[in-house]
Amino acid sequence: MDRIRIVGGKPLTGAIPISGAKNATLPLMIAALLTEDTLVLDNVPHLADVGLLERILGNHGVDVMIAGKRPGENGANGRTLHISAKNIVDTTAPYELVSKMRASFWVVAPLVARMGEAKVSMPGGCAIGTRPVDLLIMALEKLGAEIEIEGGYVVARAKNGLRGGEIEFPKVTVGGTHTALMAAALARGTTVIENAAREPEIGDVADCLNKMGAKISGAGTARIVVEGVARLNGARHSVLPDRIETGTYAMAVAMTGGDVLLQNARPELLQGALDALAQTGVTVTPTNEGIRIARNGAGLMPVDVTTEPFPGFPTDLQAQLMALMTRAKGTSRITETIFENRFMHVQELVRLGARIQLDGQTATIEGVERLNGAPVMATDLRASVSLVIAGLAAEGETVVNRVYHLDRGFERVEEKLARCGAEIERISD
Ligand code: EPU
DSSP: OOEEEEEOOOOEEEEEEOOBOHHHHHHHHHHGGGOSSEEEEEEEOOOHHHHHHHHHHHHTTOEEEETTBOTTSOOOSSEEEEEEOSSOOOOEEOHHHHTTOGGGGGGHHHHHHHHSEEEEEOOOOBTTBOOOOHHHHHHHHHTTOEEEEETTEEEEEOTTOOBOOEEEOSSOOHHHHHHHHHHHHTSBSEEEEESOOOOHHHHHHHHHHHHTTOEEEOBTBSEEEEEOOSOOOOEEEEOOBOHHHHHHHHHHHHHHOEEEEEETOOGGGSHHHHHHHHHTTOEEEEOSSEEEEEEOSSOOOOOOEEBOSTTSBOGGGHHHHHHHHTTSSSEEEEEOOSOTTOOHHHHHHHHTTOEEEEETTEEEEEOOSOOBOOEEEOSSHHHHHHHHHHHHHSBSEEEEEOTHHHHHHOTTHHHHHHTTTOEEEEEOO
16 A cells, blocks of 8 residues: 655745545536436546545446546546436445445435435444434435335435425534435425535535526525426536645645645635634735745744534644644644544654643644654544644654545645655655
């Protein structure tokens, strides 16, 4: 398995292009199941999770062409996918595939909406917490689907199609909102989604669905209204920039010092995180081309942050901020409220010399003068990249093992950082 080797201590300068968002790409690809026509997606990042979803969709009979090539062939950065779900040959999503990536469970919504039935494996727990699907099931039931759980599978049936309904989420859920939107788009009548997730990726999917002929209003607010339509058509849509990748590189620059333009980044997608960064003393400047992040020799101020649904500070940047705070001049507190077990990076950061104490859902980080390189490993995507950030500032060599996790969600991370002056390379065995 590949590893990433970093020798810390180099400031970052230059420009980093921000890719299309993983967490918009995945539901957008799944939305292609809603139509017989071709959905064309531009600005698709080259990530392991995208490749895996191509395979999962392929199992249902979906044909995916990448910029005129077949899946698996090399594509350039920001690829174009032509996705055709003309013939759905199988409405079952098996355990072997769904267990590899939770978001693939979301195929349940377009399959039951268009085909009247779907049998999708329960995704099970994962490294960051239990992550149940009860609210996704609740949403489908409110739209008239009959749900049974059989042998670890969720079987959803709506022989006469789904019908509009009222869905009120007791808790903000991104996956629940995607599921409700996709199902409601093809349901008969009007659906109202209350306490909907407001994450920008929801808005991006709603925009794409509207281009496909859906009638969705209010996406981006807590109340979304969907007038169901009988059929959806093809469309062309460009994936919005990845706010988590943006925030990650912003924190990398904050960590090492330097001056980097994050090209194509959009500040309104991560204002909560940029505000926290500004409090640390980093200069954040929106420009016509993206966001410029700069830190001169001055030290980092500590900040206290609690993760929240959008527009709050995102859980997907919690590990990266923690890496940054290991070098702050003072004590900071980070509280995780979205996932109960998203602290796997703590013990690895401690191996690099960080001082972190965990008390329930709150980590207290006492900034240290220096981190020391070491071999480290993490079992999820965002935790892994937090170790890269720490390694960029650590003295000596840090080797991040199990790069597979990084490749799931970060496109060419070592290339993007090396171009800005980091001493970082991929080692393939
Ligand atoms: N929840 C339930 N029941 C449900 C669904 C969710 O209790 O039926 C709970 C979850 O356990 C969690 C909270 O609700 O405590 C929020 O979960 P949500 O459904 O919003 O998360 P998700 O849709 O599974 C997406 C992202 C995650 C991101 C979260 C929160 C994608 C593909 N995944 O997950 O991204 O952390 O929203 O913003 O969009 C990542 O990219 O590394 C990642 C984990």
